[in-house]
Amino acid sequence: ASLLLIPSTARCDQQDDSHMEWWRDARYGMFIHWGLYSIAGGEWKGKDYGKEQGGASAEWVMNSAKIPGKEYRETLAPQFNPTDFDAKKWVSLAKEAGMKYMVITSKHHDGFCLFDTDATDYNVMDATPFKRDIIKELSDECAKQGIKFGVYYSQFKDWYHRSRAREKGTLTTEEYLKLVEKNLDELLSNYGEMSVLWFDTGGNDLVEADAQGARVRELQPNAVICSRLYSRKVPAEKQKFADFNSLPDRMLPATRMTEDSETCMTMRHNWGYDRTDDAWKSEKDIVEFLALCAARGVNLLLNVGPDPKGNILPEESERLKAAGAWMAVNGESIYGTTSSPVDFDFWWGAMTQKDKTVYLHVLEWKPEGIEFNGLIGKPVKAYFLSDSEKKPLTISYKADGHVTTIEVPEEAPDARNTVIAVEYADAIAADPE
Numbered sequence: 001a002s003l004l005l006i007p008s009t010a011r012c013d014q015q016d017d018s019h020m021e022w023w024r025d026a027r028y029g030m031f032i033h034w035g036l037y038s039i040a041g042g043e044w045k046g047k048d049y050g051k052e053q054g055g056a057s058a059e060w061v062m063n064s065a066k067i068p069g070k071e072y073r074e075t076l077a078p079q080f081n082p083t084d085f086d087a088k089k090w091v092s093l094a095k096e097a098g099m100k101y102m103v104i105t106s107k108h109h110d111g112f113c114l115f116d117t118d119a120t121d122y123n124v125m126d127a128t129p130f131k132r133d134i135i136k137e138l139s140d141e142c143a144k145q146g147i148k149f150g151v152y153y154s155q156f157k158d159w160y161h162r163s164r165a166r167e168k169g170t171l172t173t174e175e176y177l178k179l180v181e182k183n184l185d186e187l188l189s190n191y192g193e194m195s196v197l198w199f200d201t202g203g204n205d206l207v208e209a210d211a212q213g214a215r216v217r218e219l220q221p222n223a224v225i226c227s228r229l230y231s232r233k234v235p236a237e238k239q240k241f242a243d244f245n246s247l248p249d250r251m252l253p254a255t256r257m258t259e260d261s262e263t264c265m266t267m268r269h270n271w272g273y274d275r276t277d278d279a280w281k282s283e284k285d286i287v288e289f290l291a292l293c294a295a296r297g298v299n300l301l302l303n304v305g306p307d308p309k310g311n312i313l314p315e316e317s318e319r320l321k322a323a324g325a326w327m328a329v330n331g332e333s334i335y336g337t338t339s340s341p342v343d344f345d346f347w348w349g350a351m352t353q354k355d356k357t358v359y360l361h362v363l364e365w366k367p368e369g370i371e372f373n374g375l376i377g378k379p380v381k382a383y384f385l386s387d388s389e390k391k392p393l394t395i396s397y398k399a400d401g402h403v404t405t406i407e408v409p410e411e412a413p414d415a416r417n418t419v420i421a422v423e424y425a426d427a428i429a430a431d432p433e
């Protein structure tokens with residue numbers, strides 16, 4: 001039988017991938033979409049674009065409502081005055097949620113910069129009454145509270161700077177590349193340790209992408225770089241500076257990933273603040289999705305879209321805190337784990353593993369017992385992870401020992417996700433039968 005501990009492999013060509021260790025252990029981070037589009041909240045001139053095109057265009061409103069760059073800027077930038085913004089609150093929430101890193105939009109497709117930049121005056125310091133460097137306040141606070149900090153940066157020729165009407169803000173491609181270069185240098189130089197560079201929608205050519213990746217490595221050798229630095233058309237082996245594979249938005253892969261991977265996910269349709277969408281995922285959905293991501297060997301970057309005043313919404317913080325309380329008890333089954341030892345799920349849920357322990361994430365309770373196959377040997381002990389005394393649960397066997405059953409009480413200790421730790425004497429191995 002082969003050992004089914006799947007080693008994580010970095011996509012990049014780094015000989016030494018020790019900069020990936022914290023990221024692999026972290027498993028769970030906070031994504032923040034915030035910018036001028038948050039003021040519009042999916043609506044423009046009385047029309048709700050948040051429900052258009054499959055219901056996902058709050059941060060896309062400039063594109064969806066075909067708003068000229070000048071009008072978008074002149075309408076929204078003077079209104080950007082999020083007096084409730086408090087970096088300490090956001091970072092504390094991420095911590096309480098059990099998240100180990102934070103990635104915020106420093107510039108989205110609308111081209112607006114949430115940081116102090118000399119590359120364009122279309123930024124929070126020069127174009128808004130707020131005049132506070134959001135990236136600075138958050139990076140400082142993350143450093144203080146011990147959370148890894150990173151930025152999302154949309155590097156393609158954004159809607160503001162590429163405006164076809166040759167209006168204010170329009171740049172030639174050459175000028176635009178200079179802006180990106182300058183922006184990156186600033187982000188990589190002025191904010192202390194930059195732990196993640198989350199590029200998006202790489203449509204740029206390979207030479208440009210490689211130059212941008214090389215610059216990140218040069219200025220922040222430990223930063224973890226998102227594969228969206230490159231166009232999806234670039235084969236993985238040519239994505240020289242991509243550290244992890246960013247799965248398509250909101251995708252949970254069907255099978256285990258063999259390279260470092262991350263899924264980004266929203267709690268409703270949009271990424272940016274949406275005034276009207278109430279299709280919230282439940283607390284159980286989140287705890288479940290987190291477990292399934294870990295079972296596939298995938299990090300989860302879960303999004304919040306703060307409101308125009310700078311508040312993370314109560315619906316978001318409630319869910320994050322609830323999932324955080326679950327993590328406080330069950331984090332051992334997520335942090336530092338590798339994917340399931342088997343490439344299938346069970347009727348009750350899925351597994352993660354660490355050393356000689358398998359964690360059964362029981363998403364659907366089966367009072368008749370939690371049954372699994374696929375592993376060799378008999379476990380030495382099973383217990384609820386929420387039980388500080390680790391009181392042993394009864395283990396029984398069927399089918400000549402190929403099927404193991406953990407006997408459980410009638411009621412699920414946690415209806416969202418009850419974790420059962422199953423310890424083995426030897427390294428966990430797959431059963432060829």
Ligand code: H79
Binds near residue numbers: 054055056
């Ligand atoms: O930042 C978030 C999205 O805005 C961004 N990536 C995540 C992390 C993103 N950029 N491009 N895309 C997502 C894919 C574009 C999908 C589209 Fe559509 C479908 C564009 C038009 C139709 C989504 C739905 C945006 C507008 C409507």
